[in-house]
Amino acid sequence: MRLDVVTIFPEYLEPLNVSLVGKARARGQLDVNVHDLREWTYDRHNTVDDTPYGGGPGMVMKTDPWGAALDDVLAEGYEAGAHGPVLVVPTPSGRPFTQELAVELSERPWLVFTPARYEGIDRRVIDEYATRMPVYEVSIGDYVLAGGEAAVLVVTEAVARLLPGVLGNAESHRDDSFAPGAMANLLEGPVYTKPPEWRGHGIPDVLLSGHHGKIARWRRDEALRRTTANRPDLIERCDPAAFDKKDREMLSILGWRPGPDGRFGRDPEAVEE
Numbered sequence: 001m002r003l004d005v006v007t008i009f010p011e012y013l014e015p016l017n018v019s020l021v022g023k024a025r026a027r028g029q030l031d032v033n034v035h036d037l038r039e040w041t042y043d044r045h046n047t048v049d050d051t052p053y054g055g056g057p058g059m060v061m062k063t064d065p066w067g068a069a070l071d072d073v074l075a076e077g078y079e080a081g082a083h084g085p086v087l088v089v090p091t092p093s094g095r096p097f098t099q100e101l102a103v104e105l106s107e108r109p110w111l112v113f114t115p116a117r118y119e120g121i122d123r124r125v126i127d128e129y130a131t132r133m134p135v136y137e138v139s140i141g142d143y144v145l146a147g148g149e150a151a152v153l154v155v156t157e158a159v160a161r162l163l164p165g166v167l168g169n170a171e172s173h174r175d176d177s178f179a180p181g182a183m184a185n186l187l188e189g190p191v192y193t194k195p196p197e198w199r200g201h202g203i204p205d206v207l208l209s210g211h212h213g214k215i216a217r218w219r220r221d222e223a224l225r226r227t228t229a230n231r232p233d234l235i236e237r238c239d240p241a242a243f244d245k246k247d248r249e250m251l252s253i254l255g256w257r258p259g260p261d262g263r264f265g266r267d268p269e270a271v272e273e
Contacts, residue, residue: 058119090151094137115148189222
């Protein structure tokens, strides 16, 4: 996979040199290129922003530097043999970034990121490149940051760990929170390691039993318990067909009941056993 990031703060992307992403780069699994947008400015102040049409506070990033930068970055990528670019625009007004979307992006060969500052990039830039390639406008949460670089780090790490060979154990991400399949709408439950007792705290006996079926059921129940407590909205919108008989029993214990449409909702009169 090739990654290009155009930013006015290249130093912000230094974490891409460490941990799993850094190792993937060193092994040649991930080709990361960070570009300074100011290199495509032509005035002595390296100006990348201007006042917004229509008035109002803040500044807007200009079309010309972005257009020149993206044209050159794309040309460079094509010359290097890359193909199938998609533009990833971090913005709080984008679609929520989910594990499902991370999987989708991990299947793309070339991601070009445009982390903005100020009030964002002149919309015509996004509209222009949408005529040339798919555009993903993504939000990492319902809040506003000073810039999109932190979102680039989030998206890159979520995507890179899904690439073949990046994780030491290829099975590691299958039980993650939100992983496609059985965990698609659930949070992963608690995990434990040695020693078996620490400061008076033990671990659940089932994890020492060696009974794989019981351990799998315990993990599933804990996932349901954590999800109902921390993200009840996930349970409420989950397809009822995703829950087996044991899941339904556990949800009942946790105070959840199926409604007329079959979807589960919290029973206000139920008390967890």
